[in-house]
Amino acid sequence: MPTYNLKAIGVVPGAKDFIDIVLSKTQRGTPTVVHNGWAIQRIRQFYMRKVKFTQQNWNEKLSQILDEFPKVEDIHPFYADLLNVLYDKDHYKLALGQLNTARNLLDRVAQDYVRLLKYGDSLYRCKELKRAALGRMCTLMKRQGPSLAYLEQVRQHMSRLPAIDPNTRTLLLCGYPNVGKSSMMNKLTRAEVEVQPYAFTTKSLYVGHTDYKYLRWQVIDTPGILDRPLEERNTIEMQSITALAHLRAAVLYLVDVSERCGYSMAQQAALFHSIKPLFANKPVLIVANKIDVRKMEDLSAEDKQLLDGMVEEAKRISNGGAAAVAGDAGDEEVLLAMSTLSDEGVMEVKQAACDRLLNFRVEMKVAGKRISDVLNKIHVAQPKPRQGVAAGSRPPVIPAGVAEARARRAGGEVKKTERDLQEENGGAGVYSADLRKVYQLANPEWKYDIMPEIMDGHNVLDFVDPDIEAKLAELEREEAELEAAAEAAGGGEDMEDEDEEGLTEEQAADLKAIRARKKVLISEHRSKKNSHRNQAVMPAKLANARGRTSDAMQRSLGALGIDASKAAERARSQSRGRKRERSASKAPSGADEDVDMEGGEKKKRVHSSKSRSMSRGRSHSLAEPRAGSGLKDVAQRNKGIKMADRAQWRMNKMAKVGESDRVIQTKMPKHLFSGKTPGHGTRNRR
Template identity: 65%
Template structure:
């Protein structure tokens, strides 16, 4: 029997959205251009295709809805009754039947109008028939608004239902409200069912899973049941009744002996006897809960007799070794006392019941008839008793006496446990000489054995050197030859102290300069003259720097030492520099090295700004350096993106979007086709 997954049912849209979906798909998936000059057969095919495509969409979507919703007659009886309880089986069937009828009507409308289109004699008549066909289809679906809305509500509720396998190993918990059913389920499974101190906290079926004997078990928590006729029970109670009637499970009937649930033991006993027909052919257990508040021995004799009566109905005389019935157990979900025992007893009882049921089935006898156990035929009369191999008895005796061989695990437990004990692997080495096992292993460095260069008397020699140093130090202290400390300035005169202070100042300055250069990595900015307190930026330093770079500093030194010109003189010299004759420009030609062609400079000013290349730049002429500078400037020029997202964007946008340049629509014109 398959496990039903109602979460995969497709969403059922409302009627209006349903119509929009189908018509929009028809508009997108079929041709949209037709002219009155076409042949009439082509026009007929154009509109017939639209009608048929619309009908196909309706048919596929309605068929999907009808197939994915569970059929009451085909699903397990548990789900069939649950559908009847939750959604009213008649209403559910009626909604699905109306959608099925709508699908048939749409198919019939399409067939009739396609037949009429075959004899249409103009584009206008074909278009009119197409609009009439689609209009009738949409009208049919508009009438299914109520059925579609109902089925969508059913789908949402079915998706929220837990996935219950009706035929797997199941523990079903039932009883009055607030007796501890949800608390028991939270203790034995990983489910998290809400627990509150009032009745009907659980309003639907909840499913949890637990493990026992390497098997997965399904635990179902049912809503509380009240003792009243079946016709008066509400939807919440009928879910429990449905589960009890159809699921093959062990039933745990929980009794609250403390009566804090609001119902007496008498009422709980009456409910047990009223729903007793639902327990037929199922393993049953009565569990007394809340024993931490009240023990069974503290009950009145009348209540004890009622519990004993339920015990006799359930147990059928099966007693455990301690005299307690296996079908009458006690527990406390608050202190968890007896919870594990109840779970174990329920699982064992269900396993036994399932095995007995399989043995009573017809298929067991057929399987046993197909099994043949072969028995060997004796070939002679010689006796061949069982023989135990030599050494086995001695090994068994040694193990029994505790004289077995010590293993690594025993040594580990003996010498500190895991993480402390380090296993000795050398003891198992197979060498020619047993004394070689714990030899010092050679350490090889650069092809040489390090142990060959280790002096065995190195520690003794070190101790001897330390002793000699101590003796020399003691002798120096005794002779007064200990060096004077640097901080001891008491024995210096004033002149010596002043000299020491200058030395220390000079040393501190050198250290500070070094640290400053190291910090900025010789990349310090140029200091303006007015902030140059130490006058480092002078003509001499400039001359030394230019000379170190291999340049002639004479012109720069002469210009720096000359009298500064006035503003008017600088302006006149600049204007004279800008005026030059045409013959002077034409004479400014530079030959290129690679192609041998002469390149005429367009601007004398641009050439004058290019200095002679230094050997470190890798350029031989001024022309090559000017060309390199020009290429570098081009490479750094920012790219015109032209509204592109990036270099890889190859999108060519529409130059004139039709909706902006098609003009106003005429009266009655709703499209551009």
């Protein structure tokens, strides 16, 4: 039985789009130029090719649609009934049948007009036959517009259906609306099903997955079912009926014992008994939900009787299935209680349902006919009892040496192993082995000494003072005493007076001026620090406008008795730039001397014998080679620059930026773009 990926079905275009797609492909995929001077056989072949190409495109497109849509007879009965419920099986098959008929008619039309084109006697007649053929094909496809639109709607809805595997391990949640199926689904899986306090919030099947015993389980949340005849149920309810009828799953019938769902216990019991034929050959569990509102002990006698009736019926159904093979289905617990609000009992329900389903699937395989093929390949060897020895009467034998060693170890005579210590001290994961006890040192007392931590060649422990806390406390106590003594003596002014003792009048005046200036600088700095974000940054060229000149520096330092003339002279020399050596005595040999008259004085300009042009001077650097570049002097560096320029000149000659550049030298080669070739057709590649 093939499985279908409903999400992989391609888009079904509308009739108009379908025609545009096929005719456009015909125009692009076949020759477009025909001449009246050609031989009539060549003209016939030209138009026959267009008709056949169009018919082939129609056939491929329609065959793809028919193959991708699932066939009702070939898929699992669950999907077949679901298609019937959602889309009406007759309408669905009728739409696919119309497309199949249209495909056959298109093939017949193309065949008829190709036969007529074989006898076309002129270009005009062949062209009209081609137009008639394509026109009839388009008319046929226009009539399939409603079928194509219907199939596109079906495809869109199918792509949104959940991927349900009918053959895997499945838990199926069913019951009246608003009894807590979606809430339980959210607790068991990571699916986020909408939960609302009103009926029919869930309108379709929802699928989630959970893990139990290293196996993946499928959990299906079904819409609520009402207790009424089958022919009166709507599409939403019929989805649940279809899942119950065809899926081999563990059925969890949820009962709202609080009756807050809007339905009484009698109504829920009646629904269970009305749909119990759908539970045949399936493990069934009765799950009492919302016990946080109403405890099981608080149920009335009538409600308990209704629950007991459902439990007995569930056991009877389970005994009628494959569980009867083992004979223990009646002993298993069928009635379970939980609360999805407080999570009480939810995991217990999951475990019970999964265990029931696992046992059910195993028993079904054992009861089936295929198990004999497997059992024939399995041989279980059974040892035969020896003569004089009764079966099961042989106790375990421990060698005497092993028993003696165990006794001595238990008494402390033998050194205990690490395994013994581990078992005595909490077991694996709790016990931590002591590795220091096996250290072999000169003095065994050193085994548990603190190991030195070495940093920068020094032992960190040598710089650790164990009494640091006491010493810090002593220092703080001394500072507190000194501060108390200073306050008792009259504050900080006396301290300043002590500093001024032994100074002359001039020194005292200077000290007072320095302190005043210090206060001014501190206040200016604090004001700038607080308001610097609101001030514009002054460029360096405006420094003179702010008084930051060499003369101002000289005056301020001169007032303090510091000679700043040399600093000002150095600043002036640096601001003028590098000064050339203009002494004639230092000129190199072979240099020429030019004499200019300026202000009655002679100035000599020394020109290097190594003159360079402007362009070469730009490419060559006057700086020394960078360290690590492998060039020992400026000459080698200039030589390298010349070699690089020469290599790039070759690239430029080939119109390339670099060696890896891809360039097309001739945009339109004449041998590809020059007219017809005499006697051998044309250069037209279409």
